Amino acid sequence: MKAKSGRYLWGFLITICWLVLMAGCQKEKVAGTGDGEYETLKMNYEGTVGQVIYPELAEELGYLEPLELEWIGNTTSGPASIQNAATGQTDFGGAFNGAIIKLIASGAPLKSVIGYYGSDEETFNGYYVLEDSPIKDARDFIGKKVGMNTMGAHHESVLKEYLRQNGLTDEEIKQVTIVVVPPANTEQSLRQNQIDVAVLGGMLRDRALEKGGIRKVFSDYDLFGAFTAGSYVFTEQFIKENPNTVKKFVEATAKAIEWARTTPKEEVIARFEKIIEERDRKEETETIQYFKSTGIAEKGGYIHEQEFQVWLDWLEKSGELKKEEISLDDLFMNEFNPYEVELKKEE
Structure with a gap:
């Protein structure tokens, strides 16, 4: 009887802990899910040592309000970053488009929403x-x-x-x-x-x-040549359950990218320094002094089909994917990008 009572007590304690945890999570939610209301206010993410990612810049510039980023650590690996997003350890991650294709092909329900790095004459x-x-x-x-x-x-x-x-x-x-x-x-x-x-x-x-x-x-x-090489991703479930939050994230990040693309680099570097110093993660700011450009090919990180098609073709040619195993529609979306209408006309 004591063992049985112990099991009941243990089960009761687990239930209480779960309820407390869920109550805590609800504090991050905004009541209601109508248009313009954000389903969640805090987003877990990984950063990069000594560097500033564009969602961080968006938060600093005030574009992300009322959403807040919750830093849980740093990463140096794109595949690990998007794997963490796929498993729910973070709300979003970023990686090379070819790595995103491979993870989606393996069954991960991810979707790319905005480009965030690439190569050009100055940044490669x-x-x-x-x-x-x-x-x-x-x-x-x-x-x-x-x-x-x-x-x-x-x-x-x-x-x-x-x-x-x-x-x-x-x-x-x-x-x-x-x-x-x-x-x-x-x-x-x-x-x-x-x-x-x-x-x-x-x-x-x-x-x-x-x-x-x-x-x-x-x-x-x-x-x-010049191309956008990587994208930020969310799980399809997160997008479905938090459409207004994801839209706000993409809009804010797109605006931050454009700010960095069009602002004198001295001002961009100064803002990066401010972000790094204020977040107080014991980092140096030497590396960011060499910022020259975003390397992102399109306005606001808009994703062109070719930026995924080139790697889709490459993976099929190398035998890592079967022919037509996945389609472009499985890989990315631009509908939350505020520059979509403008850039789609130019395609």
Whole structure:
């Protein structure tokens, strides 16, 4: 009887805890779900050390009000970021479009809602070696180590496309070793000869170039020109249950992207500094001094079909996806983007 009573007591305590938890969650909800009312006011997310993401900028500029971002930690991996969104650990995540395709194809009910990073003449991801390195072209990569932030995402896909375009077979490509290195440590790993090639992008790249002693072999911009490479995602369920909140998030983030695209870079850097200093996460602000551009190809992060189609085709060609396994409609939506009407006319 004591054991049975104990089980009843344990069950009762679990029920009470669950009710308390649900009551706490309800504090984040706005009463009612009518037009213009936000279904939830706080959004859990992951940030990036020493950098400012556009939803954070949107919050700083006042575009996100009355919504608030709730930081739960940092990430250096796009695939991990969107996996956390898929499992509900965060409300949204961001990754390379090719990684998003693969996760959706595996059954994750995600939808891309806005682009958030890319490459242009000033902001791109380059594959760098030491000045005296024997690596000159694609064939020289065989047997070498390439350091990047994560596997199965932007940097790996671009590397393999470069190698394929330059005549390497699948067997030869397998002889190129990918080493996962945190972005903040990639330059150091190259200079200490722990890796042979370092993938450096944006502000981290510019800081490394300023020190000298490294040279570029190729970049994603060399291969594809200007393009938006990654998107923020929500689960389809979150969008269905919180349409007004998601719409507000997309509108605010799109406006923040446009602010960063059209504001003098000195002012953008100053605002980034303010955000980093005020959030007090024990970070340095050296990296953001090298900000040059957003790298985002379209106004407000509007997503063009081609930005997913190119990687959909690539994954089918490489055998990672079956032909017509998923469609573009499964991957993204622009309907919450305030620039959709304007840009759709131009397509």
